[in-house]
Amino acid sequence: MSCTVFSIANQKGGVGKTTTAINLGWALAERKVPTLLIDLDPQANATSALGFEKTPGSSLYGALHGDGAAEERVIETRQKDLFLIGSEVDLAAIEIELGQQEDYLVRLREVLKPLRESGKYRAIILDCPPALGMISMNGLAAADYLLVALQCEYLAMEGLGQIMGVVDQLTSAGVNPNLAVGGILMTMYDKRTNLSRQVVQEVKEHLGELVFDTHIPRTVRLSEAPSFGQSIFEYERLGAGSHAYKKFAKEFIKRFGLK
Ligand code: ADP
Ligand code: MG
Numbered sequence: 001m002s003c004t005v006f007s008i009a010n011q012k013g014g015v016g017k018t019t020t021a022i023n024l025g026w027a028l029a030e031r032k033v034p035t036l037l038i039d040l041d042p043q044a045n046a047t048s049a050l051g052f053e054k055t056p057g058s059s060l061y062g063a064l065h066g067d068g069a070a071e072e073r074v075i076e077t078r079q080k081d082l083f084l085i086g087s088e089v090d091l092a093a094i095e096i097e098l099g100q101q102e103d104y105l106v107r108l109r110e111v112l113k114p115l116r117e118s119g120k121y122r123a124i125i126l127d128c129p130p131a132l133g134m135i136s137m138n139g140l141a142a143a144d145y146l147l148v149a150l151q152c153e154y155l156a157m158e159g160l161g162q163i164m165g166v167v168d169q170l171t172s173a174g175v176n177p178n179l180a181v182g183g184i185l186m187t188m189y190d191k192r193t194n195l196s197r198q199v200v201q202e203v204k205e206h207l208g209e210l211v212f213d214t215h216i217p218r219t220v221r222l223s224e225a226p227s228f229g230q231s232i233f234e235y236e237r238l239g240a241g242s243h244a245y246k247k248f249a250k251e252f253i254k255r256f257g258l259k
Pocket of ligand 2: 045128
C-alpha cells in the first residue's frame with residue numbers, strides 16, 4: 001500500500017485545521033482508508049479532541065531526538081483504521097531544538113519514513129500548529145500535499161500568500177521537490193450570510209480548482225464535540241457537520257486516488 005502524507009498547515013489559528021484533521025481522518029477510516037493522524041501542535045488539541053490525555057512521552061518528541069521509533073508512539077482510536085500519534089507540551093521545545101540540528105528541516109520526514117513504508121497506512125495527516133515555525137516547516141518538508149483550511153470570513157485569504165511562499169521555497173530549494181498544494185477547504189461556511197458566499201466566490205476566482213467543492217458549515221455541534229473528546233461522528237452522527245466531513249472525505253479520496 002502506498003502512503004500519501006498531507007500537512008494541514010497555515011499560520012492562522014482558529015480556522016478549523018484541527019477540526020478538519022480529526023474529522024477527515026475519522027471519515028477516511030470509516031471508508032476503510034487506513035489513516036494515521038499525527039498531532040504536531042504542542043497544545044495537543046487534536047489529541048484531547050479525540051479524548052486522549054496529553055501524556056508525557058507520548059508525542060514524537062523522543063523520536064525526533066533519535067530516542068525510539070515513531071511507530072512506538074502510534075495508538076489505536078475508537079474508530080477502526082484510524083490511528084493517532086498524540087502530542088504533549090514537550091513538543092514545544094522542538095521549535096528551538098530542531099534549529100540546532102544540521103538536518104533540521106527534514107528531521108520529521110526521516111522519522112516518518114518507516115511509518116510511510118510500513119504498508120499500514122494509506123494516508124498520514126499532520127495537524128500543524130498555528131505558526132510557520134520549525135514544526136510546520138518540518139510538516140511541509142515531510143508532506144506530499146499541503147492542505148489549507150480557510151475560514152469564510154472577511155480577509156480569508158490574508159496570509160495565504162505566505163504559506164504558498166513557503167511551499168515555493170521548499171520545492172525550489174530542493175528540500176521537498178514533491179510538495180504540492182493539495183487543496184483549499186472552506187470552513188465555517190454560513191449559508192445565511194452573503195459574506196460566506198462572497199468569500200468562497202473570491203477565493204475560487206483566485207485559486208479555481210484548488211478549492212474543494214465541499215464546504216464545512218459553521219455549526220455549534222462541531223465546536224462542542226472536542227470538549228466531550230469526541231469526533232463529530234460520535235457526538236452528532238446525523239448532523240450537518242458529520243454530513244459535510246463525510247462528503248469531504250469522499251471528495252478527498254477521489255481527488256487523491258486513495259482507493
Ligand atoms: P485551528 O486548528 O485552525 O486552530 P480549530 O479546528 O481548533 O482551529 O477550530 C477553532 C475553534 O473553532 C474550535 O473551538 C473549534 O471547535 C471551532 N470550529 C472549528 N470548525 C468549526 C465549524 N465548522 N463550526 C463551528 N465551530 C468550529
Ligand atoms: Mg489546531
